[in-house]
Amino acid sequence: MTRNRIVLASALVAVATLVASVYVALWEPKSVTRTNLEVWSATDTTAISAVIDGFEASYPDIAVRYSEFNTSELQNAVLTAKKMPDLVISSAMDLQVKLVNQGFASRIEDLPATPEWSRWRDELFGFTQEPVALVYNREAFSGRQLPSTRSELASMIRDNPTFFDGRVGTYDIAVSGVGYMFATQDAQRGFQASRLVESLGRAKAKVYCCTSDMVEDVADGSLVLAYNVIGTYALAKVREDSRIGILLLADYALVFTRSVFVTQQSGNKAGAGAFVRFLLSNAGQTLLREHSSLFPLVDNVYEGQSFFETRFEGSTSLLPIRLRPSLLTWLDQRKKDKFLNDWEASMRRQGQP
The missing domain is CATH 3.40.190.10 (Periplasmic binding protein-like II)
Known part of the structure; x- marks a missing residue:
């Protein structure tokens, strides 16, 4: 190739590159500062x-x-x-x-x-x-009546130790903030809450940090039921897994936001x-x-x-928890320590290690 042709080719490449760069600049979206x-x-x-x-x-x-x-x-x-x-x-x-x-x-x-x-x-x-619910293993309860109230649940656990021992779950309220809130809200509804805690302790209830872990153990049969789970998380699992049922108790269903x-x-x-x-x-x-x-x-x-x-x-007797300073009552350190000590004593006294 002659020198003139080389110069011409180089010029054409330069022009093509310039055109391409202009094309890109025109069509490339401007970057947004986020x-x-x-x-x-x-x-x-x-x-x-x-x-x-x-x-x-x-x-x-x-x-x-x-x-x-x-x-x-x-x-x-x-x-x-x-x-x-x-x-x-x-x-x-x-x-x-x-x-x-x-x-x-x-x-x-x-x-x-x-x-x-x-x-x-x-x-x-x-x-x-979001309602607070009870999750149960459908196969385990095949032919068995489900509880409709906390009183029935406490009696059922107490009267059927062979079925329930080591096979019920709930929040570890010393670890889970939301679990502690559910427990204190239950406590305000009357003596059935303490009776239920005693029944859970008698059944050597397993305690958990999280709803997801409880639901998994109900699904695989390690638990027959879990009490006070976050209903929305549980329902997401129920939609995927026919082994699980989810129930709102008839006396009331706490609803949190x-x-x-x-x-x-x-x-x-x-x-x-x-x-x-x-x-x-x-x-x-x-x-x-x-x-x-x-x-x-x-x-x-x-x-x-x-x-x-x-x-x-089950129930649609929904009881919303109000976003109010009254919730602080149970966060007072002395009240909280006493509540946790009483809860842990009930669980241990009735069978927890």
Whole structure:
């Protein structure tokens, strides 16, 4: 090739490269600078991922960074954090109220309307309503009557030691924050709670940190039933596994709400407020209903209690736990120590090691 042809070829390559680079520049989407939104949560990632995806689609300039804890770990993390997250989410309503009462939360305004029991001081907001349930092994109870009340359950466990011994489960309330809350709420409903704890102890009940572990052991037959499990998590498993049944007792079914607050030290309060508004909006609540194991809070997403009636056996006598300072009563250290000591003594005295 002659020198002139080499120069011409080089020029053509340069022009082609320039055209290509202009083409790419015209069609390549401009990069979006995204701000991070740090969320610390005691909620399974899979249960809330659809809401996070929906929020990020609505707010493409915000990237959610989601960290998962159990309820007690989450509270300790917030209390000892050198750098606070933007949002805190937990199922342990009492621990959330305590953190808000200690000044960790920021006020948010202009939120969608929600039930009065599910919000406190415009700083703490419930976004689900979830029943506390009993899970049982269907094969084990084939031909056996299921209990309909706590009184019946206590008597049934007491009168059938061969069937129940070592085969019932419940929360370890010394370890699980939400388990402790369920136990204290039961205690406020009368003497049947202490009678049931004694029966659980007599049956050498196994104690657990988490609903998921209890449900797994019910499914494989290690347990015949588990008491005071989070109904939404259990229902997600029931849909996949016909070995498990889920029951709401007729005397009452506690209903709790997962709650969220924006931290006082949040570095992205605008984004955090937008996330809370999205959670409580019709769009966010619909995502919970259709793409999550969690149950939505806002009534206009479903037709009243029929939402529960179509998903659970047994009662729809629902008893919401209110997001209020009264929850702090059982977090007073002396009261808590006494409650735990009495609970552990009942369990040990009746058969626990």
